[in-house]
Amino acid sequence: MIEQEASAPPTEFRDGLVATLPAIVAAVPFAVLLGALSGDRGVSVAEMGLMSALVFAGASQFVALDGWGVPPVWWLLGLTALVVNLRHALMSASLVRHLGAFPRWGRVLALLFMVDEAWAFAEARAATRRLTPAFYAGMVVLFYPSWVLATLAGALAGSLIEDPAALGLDFAFIAIFVVLVAGFRHRPRFFAVVAASVGASVLTDLLLPGAWSIMAGAGAGMLVAAFGPAGGEGRA
Amino acid sequence: MSISLDALLAILAMAAATMACRLAGLVLPTPLIGTGRLARAFDAMPVAILSAILAPLLLTRGPADALAGAVVILAATRLPMIAVIALGVGAAAAARAWLCARPVSGLPCARRSRARRD
Numbered sequence: 001m002i003e004q005e006a007s008a009p010p011t012e013f014r015d016g017l018v019a020t021l022p023a024i025v026a027a028v029p030f031a032v033l034l035g036a037l038s039g040d041r042g043v044s045v046a047e048m049g050l051m052s053a054l055v056f057a058g059a060s061q062f063v064a065l066d067g068w069g070v071p072p073v074w075w076l077l078g079l080t081a082l083v084v085n086l087r088h089a090l091m092s093a094s095l096v097r098h099l100g101a102f103p104r105w106g107r108v109l110a111l112l113f114m115v116d117e118a119w120a121f122a123e124a125r126a127a128t129r130r131l132t133p134a135f136y137a138g139m140v141v142l143f144y145p146s147w148v149l150a151t152l153a154g155a156l157a158g159s160l161i162e163d164p165a166a167l168g169l170d171f172a173f174i175a176i177f178v179v180l181v182a183g184f185r186h187r188p189r190f191f192a193v194v195a196a197s198v199g200a201s202v203l204t205d206l207l208l209p210g211a212w213s214i215m216a217g218a219g220a221g222m223l224v225a226a227f228g229p230a231g232g233e234g235r236a
Numbered sequence: 237m238s239i240s241l242d243a244l245l246a247i248l249a250m251a252a253a254t255m256a257c258r259l260a261g262l263v264l265p266t267p268l269i270g271t272g273r274l275a276r277a278f279d280a281m282p283v284a285i286l287s288a289i290l291a292p293l294l295l296t297r298g299p300a301d302a303l304a305g306a307v308v309i310l311a312a313t314r315l316p317m318i319a320v321i322a323l324g325v326g327a328a329a330a331a332r333a334w335l336c337a338r339p340v341s342g343l344p345c346a347r348r349s350r351a352r353r354d
Binding site: 022026043044046047050051054055056057060064068071072073074075077078079080081082085086087088089090091092093094095096097107108111112114116120123124127165166167168169170171172174175176177178179180181182184185187189190193194196197198200201202205206213214215216217218219220221222223224225226227 | 238239240242243244245246247248249250251252253254255256257258259260261262264266269273274276277278279280281282283284285286287288289290291292293294295296304305308309312313317318320321323324325326327328329330332333
């Protein structure tokens, strides 16, 4: 693994900010939509803003609105969030190995703000250089307030926006993730890991729709990496 | 413009569950990973997780998304990220508009959830 020296903090901060800009542009319409849906589900503007600020996890927030009863059942919603966000436990376990340059409280803070995009960009960064707190702060400093404010805007303004998926906006995230995966393609066993993960996740998704496909695919990929033949394509 | 007690409890439960997942890595005995099989499994984690997120979205959400996914994968190693994003969004919008107007036999055009995103 090539470990380039980290740049000066302002440069690192700017790099983190720039890396997440496309993800922010794509996430804002979904946050607006989330807010717009909340009124129909009996969630007040203040409640929706609080949810975005404290939970800060889009997928689980959409799922929560689906299951939001009157009154909401706290343990059911908590359990659902746990299942939907279980992938963050895996991401956390992986990311924590790259937080060596962070003070102890900084690690906690970084992980609390770890959404899929921030995690993926941080992993990609850590593959070539030292992951710095300044870079991570740059990733979060704009992403977090835009998510919370856009949710509030949607809740206040109602359905300003049609389904962002019809505009293909969800493919911005898919494109980002595909590019990040492709960046790892010279790692040993890359194709074996991808094949195992794809196979297991698709099979699980067909049998058991929901959040489990991510865990199954990730587990299969890791097993192949651990017990598959050593070496393979790419450099070791 | 108010917060009910039931809603507050539900939001706190969701936040606690999410925070627990995000902090889970801190209790991991990182030094034990070292080298060998466990280290190889951990090194594979980013690729394994991202592939597992992507595969169902690209392969089980109908022909339009699969087509747009193929465009993105082909572009991923050839173009800068911002171009891949633009191409992906454009391809998805076009393929969905085109293919969803006349659904392919039996295949759901968009079983996609409105957003599994954050």
